[in-house]
Amino acid sequence: MNSLFTPLSWNDTGFILTGILNTIYISVVAISIGTFLGVIVGFARVESNKYTNMLIGSFLDILRSVPLIIQLILFTTYIGVMGYPLNPFIAGSIVLSLYTMAFMSEVFRGGFESVHQSMRTASRSLGLTYWQTVRYIRLPIGIKVVFPSWLGVALSVIKDSALVSVIGYMELLRTSEQLISRTQQPLEILIGVGIFYFIISYPLSLYGKYVERQMTV
Amino acid sequence: MEYEYHWSIVFDKMPELLSAAFVTLHVSILSMLLGIIIAVFLALGKMSELKILNYLSGIWIEIARNTPALFQIYMGYFGLGALGIHLSPYVAVLSALVFINSGYLAETFRGGFQSIAKTQYSASKSLGMTKFQVYRYIILPQMFRKIHHPMTNQFVWAILMSSLGILVGMGELSGETQRLQSLSFRTLEFFTVAAVMYYIITKFVLITADQISKRLFKGDI
Numbered sequence: 016m017n018s019l020f021t022p023l024s025w026n027d028t029g030f031i032l033t034g035i036l037n038t039i040y041i042s043v044v045a046i047s048i049g050t051f052l053g054v055i056v057g058f059a060r061v062e063s064n065k066y067t068n069m070l071i072g073s074f075l076d077i078l079r080s081v082p083l084i085i086q087l088i089l090f091t092t093y094i095g096v097m098g099y100p101l102n103p104f105i106a107g108s109i110v111l112s113l114y115t116m117a118f119m120s121e122v123f124r125g126g127f128e129s130v131h132q133s134m135r136t137a138s139r140s141l142g143l144t145y146w147q148t149v150r151y152i153r154l155p156i157g158i159k160v161v162f163p164s165w166l167g168v169a170l171s172v173i174k175d176s177a178l179v180s181v182i183g184y185m186e187l188l189r190t191s192e193q194l195i196s197r198t199q200q201p202l203e204i205l206i207g208v209g210i211f212y213f214i215i216s217y218p219l220s221l222y223g224k225y226v227e228r229q230m231t232v
Numbered sequence: 233m234e235y236e237y238h239w240s241i242v243f244d245k246m247p248e249l250l251s252a253a254f255v256t257l258h259v260s261i262l263s264m265l266l267g268i269i270i271a272v273f274l275a276l277g278k279m280s281e282l283k284i285l286n287y288l289s290g291i292w293i294e295i296a297r298n299t300p301a302l303f304q305i306y307m308g309y310f311g312l313g314a315l316g317i318h319l320s321p322y323v324a325v326l327s328a329l330v331f332i333n334s335g336y337l338a339e340t341f342r343g344g345f346q347s348i349a350k351t352q353y354s355a356s357k358s359l360g361m362t363k364f365q366v367y368r369y370i371i372l373p374q375m376f377r378k379i380h381h382p383m384t385n386q387f388v389w390a391i392l393m394s395s396l397g398i399l400v401g402m403g404e405l406s407g408e409t410q411r412l413q414s415l416s417f418r419t420l421e422f423f424t425v426a427a428v429m430y431y432i433i434t435k436f437v438l439i440t441a442d443q444i445s446k447r448l449f450k451g452d453i
Contacts, residue, residue: 080388080434081427082395085406089427092419096235174300181399188302201310209299209307216298 020199027194034190035211041104041186042173045111049172050165052112053119054158058149060120061127078117083178086110091182107179111172118168126161127153163230166223170216187211235420242421245412252408253429259326259397259404260390266326267333267390268383274338275345289338296335301393304328309400321402329390336386344379345371377449384441388434395430405429 056075060068078086090110094101101109130153138148180189191208195201242249277289296304308324319327348371356366398406405426413422 077431080392080431082392082406082430084395084398085423085427085430089420089423092423096420170298174298177300177302178396180302188300188306192306195310200314201306202314205303205307205311209295209303212299212303213295217294220298 021197023194023198023200023203030190030194031187031207034185034187037104037185037190038173038176038187041107041111041179041184042176044108045115045176046169046172048108048112049115049119050169052116054123054154056116056120057123058127058154060124075117075120078114083110083114083175084181086114087178087182103179103182103184107176107182107184111176111179114175115168115172118171119165122161122164122168123157125164126157126159129160130156160230163223163227166219166226170219170223173215174212237421238418239421241416241418242425245422248408248412249405249425249429252403252405253433255403255408256391256394256405256430257433259322259394260329260387263326263329263333263390263394264387266330267337267386270330270334271337271341274334275341278338278342279345292331293335293338296332297339301328301332302396302399304331305396305400321397321400321407324400325394325397325402325404328396329393332393333386333390336389337383340379340382340386341375344375347378348374380441380445380448384438387441388437391434391437392430 056071060071063071087107087110091101091103091106094106134152134156135148138152139145143151176186177188180186180192183189187208191204194204198204274289274292277285278293280286305324305328308319308328309321312319312324352370353366356370361369394404395406397404398410401407403411409422409426413419416422
């Protein structure tokens with residue numbers, strides 16, 4: 016036994032730490048790009064006519080109704096077949112960002128729609144141009160309103176980032192999986208992984224609830 | 233680079249894929265049904281006066297909501313295996329989905345229940361309704377109106393997340409696709425067809441749920 020499997024030791028800390036950092040890294044990238052694109056697409060959906068809206072909507076619909084894991088596999092296979100293989104981090108970021116965008120755009124669309132027409136009319140009558148209204152009135156108000164939902168989507172992206180392991184990105188769950196196959200101590204390692212996700216996600220979800228309460232009162 | 237698509241290989245395997253799609257559908261339906269039953273108890277526990285019940289259901293709900301689904305499945309498949317409890321891939325995926333569904337649904341139920349004003353109880357009591365009648369005719373219809381949408385979303389989520397069965401070798405749509413593509417190496421074709429099938433399944437569920445809600449709450453949503 017001993018010759019085959021070596022138990023968990025302090026030397027593995029670095030390896031686990033890489034996994035943790037990679038998880039945080041890809042989540043931050045996907046949430047940032049996804050939010051940025053989500054604001055743009057959400058705004059475009061509010062402003063565009065019925066047909067453009069339907070076109071954008073049906074594309075987002077596909078991103079939302081196909082499992083992330085299938086999207087990841089399809090994308091990496093497709094770019095591989097086309098002759099432009101990307102490394103797992105970039106491929107994973109692209110898919111995860113687009114997936115995030117699909118959810119974020121819905122969140123922000125709701126926010127922009129909540130800015131009342133009379134407010135736009137009021138700001139236009141004060142002499143603001145269209146883009147000034149967008150820049151100083153509609154974007155700030157619309158984005159602020161949806162903060163709790165934004166946080167909810169961001170948290171689910173952190174959890175979904177675990178799936179990028181299927182295309183070979185060394186995030187937390189994949190490093191733990193490799194440690195498990197070496198040490199044969201699945202329970203200890205997995206509980207540690209669970210605690211990590213929990214201590215990131217739980218305080219943020221509490222904060223989201225707190226902000227939501229502050230807003231409604 | 234040129235790539236030659238071979239769709240016929242996929243279409244030959246269509247019966248297998250379709251029966252795998254039914255496995256996906258039934259594992260997610262089962263996970264919803266069991267999830268709803270547990271969620272009712274969790275929501276009641278979270279709202280109860282008893283500190284210990286409150287605490288225990290709180291732990292369940294927060295762990296379910298704050299850890300990745302993939303982690304839950306690994307926990308059921310590898311983690312429990314270390315304790316000598318060996319679950320089949322099907323049971324591991326099902327129990328992970330039930331665990332998470334019940335956590336999310338409990339919060340949905342609690343939110344729906346608390347959104348109904350307390351004065352309505354007193355009002356219906358003063359009209360001479362029994363406790364059963366209050367719930368049957370006043371509370372539950374209103375509650376269901378509020379929670380049917382989050383519940384549909386949860387169902388779609390369960391369908392999509394059952395795809396994680398691919399990682400523990402379960403024979404649902406993704407797992408079966410993975411197995412079939414490994415026999416022929418037509419990865420792109422097989423997963424494209426799987427993606428289309430997932431799309432159809434979720435659209436079907438959403439449209440059905442929409443129709444049901446239209447029938448139930450004529451006009452006033």
